[in-house]
Amino acid sequence: MTQSVNLNTPKADKKPGLGERILKALCAAEGSLTYKQLVDLTKPKRGTDVTAAVSRLITAKSVKRLSKGVYMATSQGHKRLRDGFRPGIVRPFTAPPKPRAKSFRHRVWHALRITKKSSTNALVIAASSSGKKTDIDAARRYLNALANVGYLKKFPSNEPGETRWLLLNDTGRIAPSWNPTTRSVYDHNTRERRVIEGAPS
Template structure:
């Protein structure tokens, strides 16, 4: 039986202190505090005042039904994660900050590594998103292309350098988050 389940079934309708719960169940105060926080997140327990917990209506129903709480992930996280420093987009952002004016082909040449996959398409989507968000400006003239009949390469300039961490493009949220302190 998990600690959360033991606390759920051990709490009554009265407000109990962490020390009392720990003593009744033979647990440490830290264990009780952590399990109580998880029970609060599930909506089974409420904190009446500092260190004093009691069951909510949902907690009483769960206790009466004999619910067993399993540990582990309760659902997807909604938090944005700070990007890893070695991603293609982070390397491209570093290159943009250094060169200031570039094409997608320039970035691809500068940041591609063995086993990265379709770097050019990844960077094309990244550059387009940054351009729409106002981080990049597209020049009116294009650089000449190498293939016969080519329209040439679009040239971009970095106009909003917000810091060393690359902005994160979230297709799911249809937004860009800038970990340098600004949300676009």
């Protein structure tokens, strides 16, 4: 009787994807892990890959963000790992629409390009005729996002509660788009997307 012999070289076990490695690290941890710890444990090609992967895990309710850059696996995350991790669908990135020429953010960006250095209140006055608190809050969120990805430098003002901004990276006339959901800024001038490291939401 002839014995059948498989001459094909056995395939090596497939290395777990980054999302699975992150979830394993969080499930194995006694408590939470920081963004830096996740980078050290999972060794991604780029730190921003961890940000994107954690963001997807949060969307899938496998991970929760305790504070900026601090994460913990949820009960659903533990169950997902026990049941056999299956990657979610990764949707291709689609650039957001360009901001309207008369939008508030566009006017803030335009004022920054002219002045190069300004305060939050001065930018709001230049961008809005109302000067409402909602405009000031919106401007602060937008300016902080731009500062977090390297467009601006933030420093204190002599006026109490005020902040001044220095434009470091003027990439063109179209205002960068800030997405609070993905915590990323898309530059329509350079077609570059910048993600705030360690703080997906």
